[in-house]
Every structure is written in structure tokens, then in C-alpha cells.
Amino acid sequence: AQSVTQLDSQVPVFEEAPVELRCNYSSSVPPYLFWYVQYPNQGLQLLLKYLSGSTLVKGINGFEAEFNKSQTSFHLRKPSVHISDTAEYFCAVRAGGSQGNLIFGKGTKLSVKP
């Protein structure tokens, strides 16, 4: 069965500092991995996805993630964060077989301080 672990529930960081949000997955099939962002009182917005090919995936808002098969990780990074990046970030893996739904981690709250 597929599962996702987000190792940090909260990450405080100062503006313009780099940030890494960690995600580890377990999958019995080739994983298809996603990062979503959720701003307060809103739904989720897709940041980036990995399906196959290049292991370094670039997304919106300057975020990128690297798929590491040997470490079963898909960490999200940004070299310089802004106040507006304050939000909750969810890592997800597609459920296997014919299922189309995603399995989500519990989320990481990123707080960017001035």
C-alpha cells in the first residue's frame, strides 16, 4: 500500500532564507508524486508533480522538488522564501492500481517571518 510521511509538522523560517520541506513515501508501484499548497480557508493548489523522467521537477512560485528513488524521498525546496509562501504544504502519492485518488501526508505548516 502507498503511504506518505511528512517529517516536519511545522517549519519556521526567516524571509529570504532557503527552505526544505521533507517528504518520504512508500509505494508498491512506480510512484507518482505531487506537492500541493493550501492557503488559509482555501482548497489545495498543485505546486508540482513527478511522473517520470528527470528527477528534478520545477513548479510554480519558484519551488522545486527532487525525486530520490533510493531514499524514497521527494523533498520540496525553495532557495529564497517570501512572506507570501506562508501556507500549509502537502505531499501526496497516487494510490496504486486503477485508483485515481491521492494519498496525502499530514502536511507541513511553513511560517515565513520578516
Place this chain on the structure above:
Amino acid sequence: GAGVSQSPSNKVTEKGKDVELRCDPISGHTALYWYRQRLGQGLEFLIYFQGNSAPDKSGLPSDRFSAERTGESVSTLTIQRTQQEDSAVYLCASSRGQWHQPQHFGDGTRLSIL
């Protein structure tokens, strides 16, 4: 609008009452998903509709939960005899149908059971 629309945005009801939540997917999206987000938790898959196929109900937590979808349009999620543990944000998402297509989320319905 062009996005996924959910109504109501907030619902407060008494324990034991039935509630119905509505989701209008993006036009042309054949796949529709319902997720539940409890406070401090990631998203929990509930049910998945794909075109005219039988829905995947594997995530429904009990027989008090049911959902319907009319063709490839509106979906309603019904919770009968609500319990306090049903309090959560219920999120709907739609996609073009192929599993690798990104899921577009609505802003959710915040359900509070008194």
C-alpha cells in the same frame, strides 16, 4: 467561474441531522473526488467518480456516508445522522480523468457538528 465550486462554504448542524454537500466540477472534467480534512490532519480520500464507471467508495468511513454524481457534472455528498467526529472540511476535486492529470480543488465546505 472556471474553478471547482463547493456549497455551502460553511455548515453548522446538530448531531443526528442529515447534511448534503454539493460540488460543481470544472466543465469537461470526467473525474471527481471527495476528500475529508480533519483539524491538523492530511486529506483523507472518501470517494472517486470516473465518467460512467461505478464509483470507488473504498474510502467512505461508514454507511452513513454516501455520494452521487449526475453524469459528469454535479456531485452531492450526504452524511446521515451526523456525529461530532464528522466535523471537518470536506474538499472536492476534479480532473480531466487520466490519473496523472492534476486534481483541481474547491475551497471546501467546513462542517461543524454541535
